[in-house]
Amino acid sequence: MTDFDEQMIPSKTARKREMDALQAVGKRLVELGDADLARIPINDEDLTEAIATAKRIKSREGLRRQMQYIGKLMRQVDTAAIEAALQELDLGQxxxxxxxxxxxxxxxxxxxxxxxxxxxxxxxxxxxxxxxxxxxxxxxxxxxxxxxxxxxxxxxxxxxxxxxxxxxxxxxxx
Known part of the structure; x- marks a missing residue:
């Protein structure tokens, strides 16, 4: 592996920071009311179902695991539109x-x-x-x-x- 290849691979800390940010976006989605959530453009059915499931979970540990799963699903989705919609929602509020x-x-x-x-x-x-x-x-x-x-x-x-x-x-x- 050359020095150039090492510079292209993000560090473990950078990857973890990115995963935490995606999980935080997922947490915001779970905390939204149904009307506000309907205005967010989520194109992944698995993610939509995971958010709905997280809203129903009462167990703290179960919710933590579900939030990690939502973070994992968020890595596979283009989050730019979701983040823009959340920002627009915040501005409206x-x-x-x-x-x-x-x-x-x-x-x-x-x-x-x-x-x-x-x-x-x-x-x-x-x-x-x-x-x-x-x-x-x-x-x-x-x-x-x-x-x-x-x-x-x-x-x-x-x-x-x-x-x-x-x-x-x-x-x-x-």
Missing amino acids: KALARRFHELEGLRDDMLSSELQAGVELAMQRFADADRQRLRQLLVQAAKERSNSKPPAAARKLFRYLRELQELANEDAAS
Whole structure:
């Protein structure tokens, strides 16, 4: 064997690192919900069946062995499309979380400002919002806060803002 041949063969550590990475991708696939898993392009029936089996296994040792088997199957599959789909899924979840936090911030700003200013904050963001409903929710939230009651109106306000955002997203998509 020449020096050139030795350089072409990956080291045992590199191979193990690659196998661990594939097993980690397999673990992510097993942890996905059925709806998210359906969006991942898995072209190997054995791998699909192994993932379904792993979801049913309760034994820790059995699950460990099944994950190793999934890692072995992953070595025979082109994982580029799977990894790209997982990354796209992560980006979608991050965008959802970001929109959720933006709505929480808007609600908190509305609750901490004067009544009319709070309504105007929502109207600037959502032109289709019902001014009267916003005003009622803000008044109820202020009463609840002054009477030290649970923030039911603040939760209703958040749900209404989320509905408005979903409508705005649908309008933008069409």
